[in-house]
Amino acid sequence: MLDLNGKTVVITGGGSGIGKAISLLFAERGAAVHIIELNEAAGAETITAIRDTGAQAQLHPCNVAVQQEVKAVMEEIARTDGKIDILVCSAGVSHVGKLEQTTEADFDRIVAVNIKGVYNCMYAVIGRMTEQGGGVILNMASVAASVGIPDRFPYSMSKGAVLAMTLSVAKDYLARNIRCNCMSPARVHTPFVDGFLAKNYPGQEKEMFDRLSATQPIGRMAKPKEIAALALYLCSDEAGFVTGCDYPIDGGFIRLNN
Template sequence: MRLQGKTAIITGAGSGIGEASAKIFTAEGAHVAVVDRDVEGGTRVAQEVGGPAFFLCADVASPGDMEAMARTVAERFGRIDILFNNAGVSCVGALHETSEQEWDRVMTVNAKGVFLASRCVVPMMIAQRSGNIINMASGASIMGLAQRAAYSASKGAVYALTRAMQADYCRYGIRVNALVPGTIYTPFVEGYLRRHYADNIEKAAEDLKKRQLSGTLGTPEDVGYAALYLASDEAKFVYGSALVVDGGFSAGKIFD
């Protein structure tokens, strides 16, 4: 029970890594607000999680939704201990192939969404003199990945923002850390494979596995347990860090 009695908001918890994290956090004693703009996924996850968890339909790109989210959770649980800014969208393409609309969509959800959600929750954490924020970055935050111009820019912003937030909020007992996953097999990656490699999904999945020293793709739980660590008091000395969970993708390459 590493999160006994803690309250947590997890955005994008209706699927993938957010879903796994909602289940892990709840199993460790947390009261979780399952936040997602997808009503079907969010409702399903909140039901499966059970206990005090509840679904809150909200778009992280909407300032009004984020204000309502912070207000609702504060009213319901009385405090907000953990904010996991996990919601995100993907975008494939080199810079010259990326439309302005796509750029804005990805930057708005992935980067501005972290700003909007945190801006609404931080005042309560400051008042509490404690809090824990986990921002979802990506391998694309720290490495150049082909065909990921807008996505990389958005996740690079999340990585930089994490450290800036930590510098501002350490004095209030708030820790802010980032997660840096490699390729994790979720609907996010499944959709990408289906859209771009419809003729040979299995081969494409094998190629992705070969990029990671582990030779496997990560699972949502692999990242959920890393989030649990950052959210727990075991990580009380971990400030402004980027925890890499990537099966060795960024560590090195094997040349056979």
Template sequence: MKQVFDLSGKTAIVTGCGKGIGAAISSALARQGAIVYGLDMDNASGKALIDSINAEGGKAHYFYCDVADYETTGKVFDYIAETTEYGLDILVNNAGIAHIGTVVSTTPDDLDRLYQVNIKGVYNCLHFGVKHMLESGGGSIVNMGSVAASVGLSDRFAYSMSKGAVTTMTYSVAKDFIKENIRCNAIAPARVHTPFVDGYLKQTYPGRESEMYDQLAATQPIGRMGQPGEIANLVVYLCSDEASFITGTIYPIDGGFLTLNT
């Protein structure tokens, strides 16, 4: 019998592959048979992740790539598309950066930095990714959104703005290329337990990390933070043929954050 969510023979690019959600997504896609091309700017973590996938019998390759750089991103995408026999089937735009601040405390430099990575970086990958999917007959794109694009969160002015842009880019790509067999969706996580969360707590609340972690986890009605693997499972589904009727959709994965908070 055919394996459910089988991605055998499909080529996948995952940005921000080295840690947290990106690492979980890369590993999950590889376990389902995809050939994963992981992109990151942290060579140590990116290479380690790819090595672990290959050691477990998967197929994966690592590329250093600053997605905010148009020329570099184009060269990496072109190389991958030209050297794989399958073309480009899957693109996961996971790379992104966070920021804490209100409209008053956010500086122009902060805004530019968020724009370069979270908006222009996604644009760059969509620009070249869609180009190669058109050449190979279609594909599936999953963008990393956030619940911050749908509700007002304290001290997340610039970050929320950037994720709102990801939401609207998702809609536009889905609309423009639906007849070319390209599906484009986004997922919108609430808080997920990643190395970023641990680093933030250590820096901001030294000595109170456990207490503050519990407070942040409790903001999800389900009573905990999400795990990277849970995010990855949804990405696998959206990239699979089982999701062939789904496009132009933003999927909350938030422990009830958007609908159950009162």
């Protein structure tokens, strides 16, 4: 079960955090992994880790916010592998701030990556998936798409858009055998979290880490590999009856945090 042998998978943001964990797990399960990553050094580290296990992986430096770059990369992958079976949109950026603390530049940056980046990638593969008779798209949303989170105005807005895009694509492409779902993690312990704490709470990293962890009813942050495990299921043939769904993976955050 949950075998990806023979599948060509494109994963954005595969250089770190959740995207890296998904890339490693999918390669372990037999997929030919193509990583789209703006940070070439980080992407190269993931590729090396995958190839060290004997699995297949290719790095494609690309800014998901630029449609021509995305289209060129997807065309290259389809040309070399003959297909694109699975797209995982994991690339994203964050911003801390309320509405009044969000400048136009902040807003545009979030929209460019978190919304337009997902649109660009789906737009670039939907025709190929139609021609080949089907495919799977998995987008990374967030609990912030469903509940109010303090000081996350533009980030929450962008993840709400990801959720809406997911449902729209799932509806429109049912007849073309293309499944589209999204996942909504709560806090996940990634390098981003460590960097955020070091920058904003120097000397108080452990205290703030524990405080953030406690906001999940389960009492801790998720591990990237736990998010990857759910992604594997949703992209596998075993999830063939699942489409148009948002899957919270949140330690009880949405339903139990009241």
